[in-house]
Amino acid sequence: xxxxxxxxxxxxxxxxxxxxxxxxxxxxxxxxxxxxxxxxxxxxxxxxxxxxxxxxxxxxxxxxxxx
Amino acid sequence: xxxxxxxxxxxxxxxxxxxxxxxxxxxxxxxxxxxxxxxxxxxxxxxxxxxxxxxxxxxxxxxxxxxxxxxxxxxxxxxxxxxxxxxxxxxxxxxxxxxxxxxxxxxxxxxxxxxxxxxxxxxxxxxxxxxxxxxxxxxxxxxxxxxxxxxxxxxxxxxxxxxxxxxxxxxxxxxxxxxxxxxxxxxxxxxxxxxxxxxxxxxxxxxxxxxxxxxxxxxxxxxxxxxxxxxxxxxxxxxxxxxxxxxxxxxxxxxxxxxxxxxxxxxxxxxxxxxxxxxxxxxxxxxxxxxxxxxxxxxxxxxxxxxxxxxxxxxxxxxxxxxxxxxxxxxxxxxxxxxxxxxxxxxxxxxxxxxxxxxxxxxxxxxxxxxxxxxxxxxxxxxxxxxxxxxxxxxxxxxxxxxxxxxxxxxxxxxxxxxxxxxxxxxxxxxxxxxxxxxxxxxxxxxxxxxxxxxxxxxxxxxxxxxxxxxxxxxxxxxxxxxxxxxxxxxxxxxxxxxxxxxxxxxxxxxxxxxxxxxxxxxxxxxxxxxxxxxxxxxxxxxxxxxxxxxxxxxxxxxxxxxxxxxxxxxxxxxxxxxxxxxxxxxxxxxxxxxxxxxxxxxxxxxxxxxxxxxxxxxxxxxxxxxxxxxxxxxxxxxxxxxxxxxxxxxxxxxxxxxxxxxxxxxxxxxxxxxxxxxxxxxxxxxxxxxxxxxxxxxxxxxx
Numbered sequence: 001x002x003x004x005x006x007x008x009x010x011x012x013x014x015x016x017x018x019x020x021x022x023x024x025x026x027x028x029x030x031x032x033x034x035x036x037x038x039x040x041x042x043x044x045x046x047x048x049x050x051x052x053x054x055x056x057x058x059x060x061x062x063x064x065x066x067x
Numbered sequence: 068x069x070x071x072x073x074x075x076x077x078x079x080x081x082x083x084x085x086x087x088x089x090x091x092x093x094x095x096x097x098x099x100x101x102x103x104x105x106x107x108x109x110x111x112x113x114x115x116x117x118x119x120x121x122x123x124x125x126x127x128x129x130x131x132x133x134x135x136x137x138x139x140x141x142x143x144x145x146x147x148x149x150x151x152x153x154x155x156x157x158x159x160x161x162x163x164x165x166x167x168x169x170x171x172x173x174x175x176x177x178x179x180x181x182x183x184x185x186x187x188x189x190x191x192x193x194x195x196x197x198x199x200x201x202x203x204x205x206x207x208x209x210x211x212x213x214x215x216x217x218x219x220x221x222x223x224x225x226x227x228x229x230x231x232x233x234x235x236x237x238x239x240x241x242x243x244x245x246x247x248x249x250x251x252x253x254x255x256x257x258x259x260x261x262x263x264x265x266x267x268x269x270x271x272x273x274x275x276x277x278x279x280x281x282x283x284x285x286x287x288x289x290x291x292x293x294x295x296x297x298x299x300x301x302x303x304x305x306x307x308x309x310x311x312x313x314x315x316x317x318x319x320x321x322x323x324x325x326x327x328x329x330x331x332x333x334x335x336x337x338x339x340x341x342x343x344x345x346x347x348x349x350x351x352x353x354x355x356x357x358x359x360x361x362x363x364x365x366x367x368x369x370x371x372x373x374x375x376x377x378x379x380x381x382x383x384x385x386x387x388x389x390x391x392x393x394x395x396x397x398x399x400x401x402x403x404x405x406x407x408x409x410x411x412x413x414x415x416x417x418x419x420x421x422x423x424x425x426x427x428x429x430x431x432x433x434x435x436x437x438x439x440x441x442x443x444x445x446x447x448x449x450x451x452x453x454x455x456x457x458x459x460x461x462x463x464x465x466x467x468x469x470x471x472x473x474x475x476x477x478x479x480x481x482x483x484x485x486x487x488x489x490x491x492x493x494x495x496x497x498x499x500x501x502x503x504x505x506x507x508x509x510x511x512x513x514x515x516x517x518x519x520x521x522x523x524x525x526x527x528x529x530x531x532x533x534x535x536x537x538x539x540x541x542x543x544x545x546x547x548x549x550x551x552x553x554x555x556x557x558x559x560x561x562x563x564x565x566x567x568x569x570x571x572x573x574x575x576x577x578x579x580x581x582x583x584x585x586x587x588x589x590x591x592x593x594x595x596x597x598x599x600x601x602x603x604x605x606x607x608x609x610x611x612x613x614x615x616x617x618x619x620x621x622x623x624x625x626x627x628x629x630x631x632x633x634x635x636x637x638x639x640x641x642x643x644x645x646x647x648x649x650x651x652x653x654x655x656x657x658x659x660x661x662x663x664x665x666x667x668x669x670x671x672x673x674x675x676x677x678x679x680x681x682x683x684x685x686x687x688x689x690x691x692x693x694x695x696x697x698x699x700x701x702x703x704x705x706x707x708x709x710x711x712x713x714x715x716x717x718x719x720x721x722x723x724x725x726x727x728x729x730x731x732x733x734x735x736x737x738x739x740x741x742x743x744x745x746x747x748x749x750x751x752x753x754x755x756x757x758x759x760x761x762x763x764x765x766x767x768x769x770x771x
Contacts, residue, residue: 015305028312039352054439054443
């Protein structure tokens with residue numbers, strides 16, 4: 001994904017991390033928007049149902065999205 | 068202790084929902100900060116009146132998103148809310164929700180409902196919600212959840228009366244059951260529920276999910292629970308995920324029913340535009356460094372005025388007491404041991420207050436999470452996380468509050484490394500030592516008419532401390548092993564104007580913690596060191612006057628000069644002096660003599676004592692006047708070479724030594740408390756002393 005793009009979450013690849021992500025509102029079927037990334041490309045800032053959150057790239061990469 | 072007619076109210080909610088504002092609003096200055104027994108999480112409690120006849124004890128719990136904790140701070144919340152027999156178990160729970168962000172805030176609420184706890188939902192930030200265009204049916208929301216709902220604005224204090232009234236009335240828990248644990252676990256839950264006599268099956272579910280996090284359970288209880296879990300093939304992660312999805316489903320259906328008009332994103336426009344600049348590749352870092360520079364300048368320049376006043380005040384008080392109190396060891400202990408000891412703590416208050424004023428402003432405005440965001444990648448290279456930035460920055464004022472600030476780091480390894488390297492950041496206690504030595508060995512000149520050489524040297528020392536910290540972090544990263552994962556899933560709050568009363572209360576709280584935590588140890592150790600420096604073998608001490616008199620017969624000294632010589636003689640022959648002399652062979656390669664050795668010993672508890680010890684040992688009396696001390700040090704001759712004693716080599720060696728050496732008992736004590744044992748503080752002491760010794764050795768050997 002590029003900054004400014006949005007996508008729908010389909011699932012998670014990491015079960016342990018998914019618990020935390022779900023709590024924060026990363027629910028399958030929700031739209032996630034990639035706001036911008038930090039200067040070195042990591043971490044990234046995303047918007048999920050109106051909330052801005054920061055994630056590390058390796059955390060973000062456990063979220064699968066629908067193409 | 069606790070009044071049976073007093074209601075216990077716990078404030079819970081996610082971070083940035085305005086919990087602290089509400090707590091401050093309810094209790095005002097009527098609050099105190101303590102510790103939960105056995106663990107190092109700050110306990111903020113306060114009192115308020117709900118109506119004329121009912122008072123309440125309010126406890127402000129750390130921010131959480133759900134009952135499944137990640138950090139130490141979060142664990143305590145779960146522990147308190149699930150331990151029905153516990154001392155802190157609340158009669159009422161107020162869930163503070165950010166109205167602009169309801170969905171996320173209701174997750175915890177539904178869990179509390181299922182635990183069968185009496186809850187009041189406070190919708191905070193209604194002003195922002197209105198601005199965003201959100202409009203919802205609060206009555207319907209209350210009905211759907213079967214929970215009283217109040218609208219408040221904690222910052223402006225709106226809706227507080229209604230909130231208090233609802234807290235009084237909310238006696239019974241919500242009758243709703245949001246989440247029924249899935250079929251596969253019913254048997255396990257029944258077993259646990261019966262064994263522990265629990266009132267709800269969700270409570271049993273919590274026991275089953277995370278026995279390790281519920282600290283009130285005995286080892287036997289845990290074994291029992293684990294036995295049940297194993298028997299029923301229970302895997303926590305799978306169930307937690309399913310539970311969360313289920314709860315969000317419920318929340319969505321509730322919200323769909325109560326929201327009349329949903330919020331737009333337009334109101335965040337300013338905040339988003341600010342983010343474009345503040346997290347920009349170049350401007351982001353540029354602004355961050357400007358902010359750092361500003362903080363740095365204020366901590367040192369602004370704090371200087373009150374610090375000088377405090378310094379003078381205590382010196383005067385000490386002299387005054389010395390003259391007025393009758394002779395005798397006890398009175399001397401008061402005037403020369405305890406009073407300067409207390410002064411040594413009070414003097415740091417201006418710097419700590421200013422530093423925390425800034426940190427609190429950065430947090431209140433929401434900028435701090437951007438700093439974490441900007442710095443995370445860089446900090447991870449050296450084994451820390453973006454969250455380590457705040458502790459490291461605080462370390463520039465004092466390592467004690469800085470180390471306490473590491474509690475927000477959820478990963479143990481990240482936190483340990485941060486704790487380990489924070490004392491290498493040059494704290495304000497090093498400054499008096501730096502100032503006097505730099506002034507002594509670096510010429511008072513300006514390069515290009517602008518930049519002061521001494522200023523550069525001072526900055527270089529801070530940089531050296533920082534580099535030392537980063538290097539040590541890298542080292543630790545390679546050594547410490549962990550399987551625990553580090554997270555950085557963090558909300559980026561919308562920028563806001565800080566609320567000044569919150570800033571004020573934070574300053575008060577942090578300063579108090581510093582005085583109480585560090586204060587006790589600094590006083591205790593300064594008394595011990597005072598005894599070491601004032602007493603010695605009785606015979607020598609008793610005859611000191613006569614000996615000095617005989618030595619200085621032909622010098623025509625004034626009375627004051629004579630007294631100063633006696634003081635120097637006494638210090639030389641005191642126990643501290645003996646240790647200093649005994650140390651000489653060890654510190655000789657660094658260019659230090661026994662006089663500096665004594666100063667190293669006496670400044671072990673607190674670095675700044677170096678200056679006053681040097682003053683005494685060079686027969687200057689108890690002066691703190693830098694010019695006097697400097698002139699004296701400049702004139703000091705090295706008996707071996709015939710040249711000046713304080714050559715640049717000795718000066719730089721000493722500077723480097725103080726940059727790296729631990730020399731702070733209170734830090735060690737705080738590290739012991741935070742890491743729950745002597746292993747890490749001792750390692751830290753050995754490591755830092757070793758680093759200081761080696762670096763000073765290299766510097767001296769190269770320069771001399």
